[in-house]
Amino acid sequence: MDDRTQRVGFVGLGMMGTPMSRNLAGAGFDLRVYDADPERTRAVAAELGVTPVADPVELAACDVVVTMLPTSAIVRSVFLGADGALTIPLRAGTVIVDMSSSDPAETVETGRALAAFGVRLVDAPVSGGVARAADGTLAIMMGADDEDAAALAERIVAPMSRSVYRTGGLGTGDAMKALNNFVAGAAFAATSEALIAGRQFGLDPQLMVDILNDSTGQSFSSTHVFGPHVVQERYASGFALPLITKDIRIARDLQRGLGRDAPVCEAVTASFQEALDALGGVDHTEAYRHWSGESR
Template identity: 85%
Template sequence: MDDKTLQVGFVGLGMMGTPMSRNLARAGVGLRVYDADADRTRTVASELGVAGVVDPAELAACDVIVTMLPTSAIVRSVFLNGDGALRIPLRQGTVVVDMSSSDPTETVATGRALAAFGVRLVDAPVSGGVPRAADGTLAIMMGADDEDAAALAERVVEPMSRSVYRTGGLGTGDAMKALNNFVAGAAFAATSEALIAGRQFGLDPQLMIDILNDSTGQSFSSTHVFGPHVVAEKYASGFSLPLITKDIRIARDLQRGMGRDAPVCEAVASSFEDALDALGGVDHTAAHRFWSGETR
């Protein structure tokens, strides 16, 4: 089977899923797309010139099904009923590639349930945000227990990625993604705290960002997020506060489950949870406004 004859289903056409599916369409695979929002499915399918399906069961003929969804519980619900039976009549040998930011323990459990039906699960969460989803340069962290499944998954994700890191067994990609987003969240929270203190002391916020980006305090957040979204007060990075909080909680719970003392992760999770409780489903950059006292 070459890449042009691969039949690929893509589930989840949100901020990340739509540009990711666009890159798959450009690669020329046989693509079917699905979203719980039927209007979104029709719009994206029409834009890409691919098949849009109204029922996930229509993906049963696909060789590979990619998911890009908010939580691992939702990923599981696409494929399995509450009693563990298959919701979609998948063929034995089908590969499911979950590119969501999922809970690694839930991913392992879902993988075991699917394996009972001969379906192979690969976790392949991504990093890079909407801009890198659009230009096909995402960093992908891939965990798998089945080498053949991983090899097929790698062929499918290649048009969406700049680099694929094989992290180990099933669930390790999700663990790496959660830990990465904890580090990113910590950098965002620390940069916010510094900007709030600096502004109070009389420093110009944009000048502070310029200096951080030319100094040892530089991070992805300071380089790509703070100037256009915090200093400019746009708060529209495309990554929501509920999602980053979820990922940091996963990292915290992972460390708790291993019996580790993780004071930094605990503090970062608490800070984001406080902002989420106050602000709800806003862009994650708006947490800066809450921490600065603007929204209280």
């Protein structure tokens, strides 16, 4: 079967979801889009020439539903009520591809609940940010217990991705994403600390970033984030402080659940949580301003 005949729903049209859905529409899928903001739903559907969904119940007509939402609790609430019943009358065999940065334990629990109705859940969180979402070059970490569902999901996400890594059973993609974002957050925090100290000692911040990028201190943050968003003070990377803090907290809780002593993850979680408590829902790069004392 040509996968483009599959009816695909896309839930969550934020900074990542909108360009991701744009790539699905461009690949020719029969796409239906939904966002909690009705105006956004109508605007994106009109731009892409796809079907707007006014009520999530309409997603029952879909063969595959893709979600790109802030938390795993929100993902669950789209499909399951507090009593555990389906909120959308999905057919047995429907595949849900959750591309959010979800909690792996909650994903496993949601997957079990959906399986009781014959609905198959695949976790497929993404990395690469808004630019790669727009380019269709995201890295995707995919976990699934059902091989047929995973194979279908892999074909559906292909227009959005450069690479798909099959990580294992359900929840393993989410675990990998949280651990990846912990590493990214640790690099951002460490680079911030170094720049703050360097500036105080008299070093030029942009020169420091240039040297880091030509040396062993290089990271995604130093290469793509610090120049435009910290040194040039744009503070508009597209990755919100509440979201990266949530992801790092998931990584911390994962390690606690495994009984591991994880002092670096504990420290990074505390640093980001402190910045979040002080700044609220800003871009994550503004944490630098808080740590440096500029926001006080």
